[in-house]
Amino acid sequence: xxxxxxxxxxxxxxxxxxxxxxxxxxxxxxxxxxxxxxxxxxxxxxxxxxxxxxxxxxxxxxxxxxxxxxxxxxxxxxxxxxxxxxxxxxxxxxxxxxxxxxxxxxxxxxxxxxxxxxxxxxxxxxxxxxxxxxxxxxxxxxxxxxxxxxxxxxxxxxxxxxxxxxxxxxxxxxxxxxxxxxxxxxxxxxxxxxxxxxxxxxxxxxxxxxxxxxxxxxxxxxxxxxxxxxxxxxxxxxxxxxxxxxxxxxxxxxxxxxxxxxxxxxxxxxxxxxxxxxxxxxxxxxxxxxxxxxxxxxxxxxxxxxxxxxxxxxxxxxxxxxxxxxxxxxxxxxxxxxxxxxxxxxxxxxxxxxxxxxxxxxxxxxxxxxxxxxxxxxxxxxxxxxxxxxxxxxxxxxxxxxxxxxxxxxxxxxxxxxxxxxxxxxxxxxxxxxxxxxxxxxxxxxxxxxxxxxxxxxxxxxxxxxxxxxxxxxxxxxxxxxxxxxxxxxxxxxxxxxxxxxxxxxxxxxxxxxxxxxxxxxxxxxxxxxxxxxxxxxxxxxxxxxxxxxxxxxxxxxxxxxxxxxxxxxxxxxxxxxxxxxxxxxxxxxxxxxxxxxxxxxxxxxxxxxxxxxxxxxxxxxxxxxxxxxxxxxxxxxxxxxxxxxxxxxxxxxxxxxxxxxxxxxxxxxxxxxxxxxxxxxxxxxxxxxxxxxxxxxxxx
Ligand code: ADP
Ligand code: MG
Numbered sequence: 001x002x003x004x005x006x007x008x009x010x011x012x013x014x015x016x017x018x019x020x021x022x023x024x025x026x027x028x029x030x031x032x033x034x035x036x037x038x039x040x041x042x043x044x045x046x047x048x049x050x051x052x053x054x055x056x057x058x059x060x061x062x063x064x065x066x067x068x069x070x071x072x073x074x075x076x077x078x079x080x081x082x083x084x085x086x087x088x089x090x091x092x093x094x095x096x097x098x099x100x101x102x103x104x105x106x107x108x109x110x111x112x113x114x115x116x117x118x119x120x121x122x123x124x125x126x127x128x129x130x131x132x133x134x135x136x137x138x139x140x141x142x143x144x145x146x147x148x149x150x151x152x153x154x155x156x157x158x159x160x161x162x163x164x165x166x167x168x169x170x171x172x173x174x175x176x177x178x179x180x181x182x183x184x185x186x187x188x189x190x191x192x193x194x195x196x197x198x199x200x201x202x203x204x205x206x207x208x209x210x211x212x213x214x215x216x217x218x219x220x221x222x223x224x225x226x227x228x229x230x231x232x233x234x235x236x237x238x239x240x241x242x243x244x245x246x247x248x249x250x251x252x253x254x255x256x257x258x259x260x261x262x263x264x265x266x267x268x269x270x271x272x273x274x275x276x277x278x279x280x281x282x283x284x285x286x287x288x289x290x291x292x293x294x295x296x297x298x299x300x301x302x303x304x305x306x307x308x309x310x311x312x313x314x315x316x317x318x319x320x321x322x323x324x325x326x327x328x329x330x331x332x333x334x335x336x337x338x339x340x341x342x343x344x345x346x347x348x349x350x351x352x353x354x355x356x357x358x359x360x361x362x363x364x365x366x367x368x369x370x371x372x373x374x375x376x377x378x379x380x381x382x383x384x385x386x387x388x389x390x391x392x393x394x395x396x397x398x399x400x401x402x403x404x405x406x407x408x409x410x411x412x413x414x415x416x417x418x419x420x421x422x423x424x425x426x427x428x429x430x431x432x433x434x435x436x437x438x439x440x441x442x443x444x445x446x447x448x449x450x451x452x453x454x455x456x457x458x459x460x461x462x463x464x465x466x467x468x469x470x471x472x473x474x475x476x477x478x479x480x481x482x483x484x485x486x487x488x489x490x491x492x493x494x495x496x497x498x499x500x501x502x503x504x505x506x507x508x509x510x511x512x513x514x515x516x517x518x519x520x521x522x523x524x525x526x527x528x529x530x531x532x533x534x535x536x537x538x539x540x541x542x543x544x545x546x547x548x549x550x551x552x553x554x555x556x557x558x559x560x561x562x563x564x565x566x567x568x569x570x571x572x573x574x575x576x577x578x579x580x581x582x583x584x585x586x587x588x589x590x591x592x593x594x595x596x597x598x599x600x601x602x603x604x605x606x607x608x609x610x611x612x613x614x615x616x617x618x619x620x621x622x623x624x625x626x627x628x629x630x631x632x633x634x635x636x637x638x639x640x641x642x643x644x645x646x647x648x649x650x651x652x653x654x655x656x657x658x659x660x661x662x663x664x665x666x667x668x669x670x671x672x673x674x675x676x677x678x679x680x681x682x683x684x685x686x687x688x689x690x691x692x693x694x695x696x697x698x699x700x701x
Contacts, residue, residue, distance in 0.1 A: 002184035004176075005033035026156045032176050038169070039209050039225065039647055040151035043218060044119065047148065052091030057124050064088055064118045065139060071108050073101065084108055086118060093122065094130035107136075115139035135167075144595035149212045169376055170291055173210050189228060189684040190679055192671065193664045200224040209648075223657075226649035230661035231440060232690055233644055235683075238662075249417055251284050251395050253284075260311065268307070269390060275448045282446045283312055283424065285363025287396075293422035296436065299448030300618035301582025302455070308448070309398045310340055317349065317376050321395025321421075324378040326385075328401045330355050330528040331535050334558060336400070337379040344377075354380035356391065357528060360508045381670030397421045401428065412563055428582065429575055432622045435651055438658070449619075459592050460613045462569075464599035471594050472513060475545070475563055479517055483562035483589070484544050488580055490571040491524055491549035500525065500549070506567060507547040517544040524549050550606055559586040561607060569595035570605035574625040577612045604628070626652045644690055 009032055010020035023029040029038055050062045066088030074081050082097040082104055095118065097104045120134035153169040185203035187194070194201070200208070205221040212218035218521070272280070279297065286293035299305045313323035325340075327333040337353035344351055352366045352375045369375035373392035378384065423444065436445050463471050475485050487510065489503040500523060507521040520534045520543035537543045539558050546561075564584045569577065571625060585591040611624045651659065672680040 002180070004180050004184055005036070007032050009172075013175060014600055017170060019164055022162050022164060026159055027154070032180075035169075035173060035176055036180070036206060037647065038153060038173070040153050040170075042152050043149040043212065044152060044634060045151050045215075046117075046119065049117075052086075052088050052093050052129065054090075055122055055129050058595075059122055061119065061121045064093070064451065065115065066118070067113055067115055068095075068108055068111075071105060073105055086116075092128070092579060094128060095120075095134050096130055099133070106583065111138065149215065151210050158494070170210070172398055175636065177207055177210065182267075186682060188682055189231065190683050192679070193231070193668065196667075197227065197660060197664060198436055199227060202228070216378075222648060225647075226654055226657055227661055227664075229644065229646050229649045230654065230658045231664055232687055233646075234658070234662040234665035235668065235687055236644070236691065237438065238665050242669070248292040249419060250290060250422055251287075251321060253287040253315050253319040253395070253422075254292050254320070255318060256284075256315065259318050259349065260314045263311070263314055263344070263347060267343060269343075270452065272307070273304065273319065273448070273450055273452055274406075275299075275450045276308055279308055279446045279448055279701070280311060282444075283308070284315070286444070287312070287315060287422060292420050293424065294443050295424050296431075296443040296445045297424055297426045297448070298431060298436070298445060299426070300451065301579060302451060302586055303428075303448040304452050305400075305426045305428070305448060306336070306339060307343075309400070309424065309426060310343060312396060312398065313377050314349075316396040316422075319395065321393050322370070322373065322376055322378070322391050323396040323398065324380070324384055324391070324394060325398045325400060327379070327381060330357065330381055331532060331556065332400065333379055333381045334532065335539075338378060339557070340377065349376045350374055351377045354378055354383050355528075356381065356383050358383075394421045396424065398424045398426065400426045428618075429622070430578065432619065432626050432651075432655065435626065437700045438651060454588045455585060456588060456590050457616045458564075458581055459590065460581065460595065460616070461592065462595045462597065462609050462613050466598060466599050468596060471565060471596060474592060474594060475514070475565065478563050478592070479544055481562075482560075484541065484558060484560050485546070485563040485565065486561055486580075486583055487545060487547045487565040488567065489547070489549050490568045502567070503547060503549050510545055510547060514545060518542065519545040519547060522546065522548040556583060557586060558583070561586075562589055562591040564591075564593045565596065566593070567596050569609065570597040570601055572608075574608050574611060574621050574628065577608070578618055578621045581612070582618075623655075 008020065008030060009023060010016050010017050012032060013036070015023075016231055020030070023035075027038060029035050044061050044063075045062050049065050050059075052064065052066075055062075064086070065452040066086055068084045069087050069092075070085040072083045074083065080101050082101045084095040086093045091521050115138070117137040117139055118131065119137070120131035122131050131206075135468065150172050151166075151173075153166040153173075155164055155169065159165075182203045185206055187202050189199065189202070199205075200217075200220050200223070200625070202224070203547075205224040208217050208221035209225055212221065282293060283293070283297075285419065286295060297305055297308065303322065309325060316323040320514050327335055327336055333355055334353060337351065341351045352368065352369065354363070354366055358366065366375060366378075367388065367390070370378060370389065370391050378389075378391075384391070404514070478485060487506060489506060491500070491503070503521070503523055505518060512521045520538055522531050522534050526534075534543065534546070535556070538546045538561075541560060561584050564581055566577065566580055567571065568694075572580070581593040584593060595612070597605065601609065607628060611621060615621060651658070668680060671677070672684075675684045
């Protein structure tokens with residue numbers, strides 16, 4: 001790195017040790033290079049001057065030019081506020097300050113009748129426009145930003161107290177950019193990538209990102225910065241995948257044997273969808289390759305992942321191996337066990353269930369069967385990863401509803417044989433491609449992207465609490481047709497008494513209203529046995545309405561259930577709402593998801609309800625979820641899973657760019673596999689710099 005860029009910022013004119021410490025503590029900026037990499041989060045357009053008489057409601061940030069005709073201080077101390085009346089000759093507008101009132105008052109009085117540029121977002125109140133905490137700039141200022149695109153930088157309250165406002169940062173950055181030579185800002189992307197994707201050179205992009213000369217150049221510069229970040233992210237991930245692949249050998253499942261054939265020809269209760277067939281092909285290629293498989297199988301709720309899992313397990317058995325399937329809850333594990341046992345009834349395959357509640361003789365029998373190889377498929381919960389669970393020859397580990405299992409748990413499965421088993425991770429939480437490509441970059445991804453035929457999409461309707469009567473009418477109609485109903489209450493924490501009381505009250509109310517039907521209750525405070533008894537009764541159709549906190553969220557399969565009522569739907573995330581909705585609509589009959597919320601909703605909740613009522617496509621829901629919440633909050637994933645911090649790009653909105661960047665990175669890896677070509681040297685060097693700045697990220701699986 002150049003001398004100037006690595007220079008400490010305290011040596012930059014006007015900064016000094018105190019400001020430097022604040023910058024370092026609040027924004028992790030310590031060198032001039034760091035400062036230049038602090039990009040503006042937006043630019044305000046100061047190329048146009050508005051007139052007060054042209055303002056309309058809902059206007060964005062804008063700029064006015066005029067004089068202050070009156071200054072008035074109201075209230076005392078903490079509650080004082082300063083109101084200045086501003087006029088540009090076409091009308092009047094109030095400028096209001098609640099903070100720094102005294103300072104502002106002095107500044108305005110000292111300036112007298114001077115002319116100002118005023119900048120801010122006007123709002124209409126009592127028939128007059130006002131701007132709270134506007135930016136002011138003397139119209140005769142030398143460093144006028146009027147007439148330009150003015151960069152806005154993130155700052156903190158503390159930084160502002162030390163004079164490190166957005167404007168001050170802009171000043172320091174402008175100064176630093178005037179000192180740095182173009183030759184000190186070398187290109188990091190290879191020439192081929194630059195020309196293939198028509199990118200702006202780094203040194204020009206850096207200057208333009210801060211101080212653009214036109215909106216078009218600004219967006220070209222931002223584009224380049226985003227591309228660069230995503231490119232290096234993908235380059236890092238591709239190399240990591242390459243290392244993993246060559247390092248880990250895997251069992252070879254060379255043949256498709258009698259179990260698979262018998263099942264396929266005489267036990268399979270339906271024909272596979274095209275999507276299921278494609279996924280099977282992808283998995284079989286992995287299983288025969290001699291490398292360990294690490295594959296993420298994504299498929300919306302009800303898309304038919306279980307049968308794919310079973311077919312893979314049969315492949316393992318046909319090649320002399322055992323398989324295990326791990327589920328996140330007892331209910332799901334026992335459901336899988338029952339389902340798989342039924343499917344395999346005609347085959348010479350022993351399927352067993354192991355959970356924490358299988359004890360004594362039964363447990364010893366199962367463990368012995370695993371050790372001598374007579375148990376072929378083991379289904380279970382976390383209990384499977386305990387040390388005493390030893391397989392004779394584990395060839396395949398299938399993990400259902402992956403996001404409930406941590407990184408460490410997955411790797412513990414590996415220890416169960418000399419060669420690690422193949423790993424298939426199944427998730428019903430659709431992960432947007434962009435996230436899958438980064439956070440799960442080390443997993444290959446297969447997608448079941450269509451539902452089995454004959455499904456009628458679930459109809460999703462929204463009711464305010466005052467219309468709960470209509471929800472009950474809907475339930476009544478479905479019960480009359482012999483269908484079953486879920487009523488779900490939120491449970492933020494297992495210990496939340498309020499929520500529990502809510503669900504219990506709901507249960508009693510439903511018992512009253514539907515007194516000729518059987519109503520059941522399941523909640524997080526029950527023991528697994530208690531839950532299981534009720535769930536089983538619901539599965540058998542003996543319970544008609546199941547009231548629950550979110551324990552039924554994942555995986556439960558009761559095809560006769562046709563109504564999902566979600567109380568306090570505003571308190572659920574989009575992904576959760578979608579998961580819950582997936583519990584119904586599993587047969588051909590029309591199904592309903594009824595969302596009940598308070599009559600009035602906040603903007604965010606309203607947007608979520610709007611999304612979930614307007615689409616049943618899990619991927620659309622997931623993309624929206626990402627957009628609304630940002631990747632840091634995605635259920636089961638974390639921005640902290642990213643190797644490099646993204647400053648310009650966003651996984652939520654730059655999906656297309658991410659795919660381009662991935663292609664570009666792949667082309668570079670292919671063109672210079674040994675990292676020896678001079679044209680790529682700066683790129684590899686930059687990657688190593690980035691990698692050395694971050695902690696070890698070598699294993700996310
Ligand atoms: P999920 O992907 O949510 O785990 P499941 O594997 O539980 O979905 O499948 C949901 C339902 O769809 C099950 O009842 C299953 O028997 C059925 N199913 C799966 N594949 C097909 C298919 N190709 N044709 C018809 N029904 C199918
Ligand atoms: Mg499932």
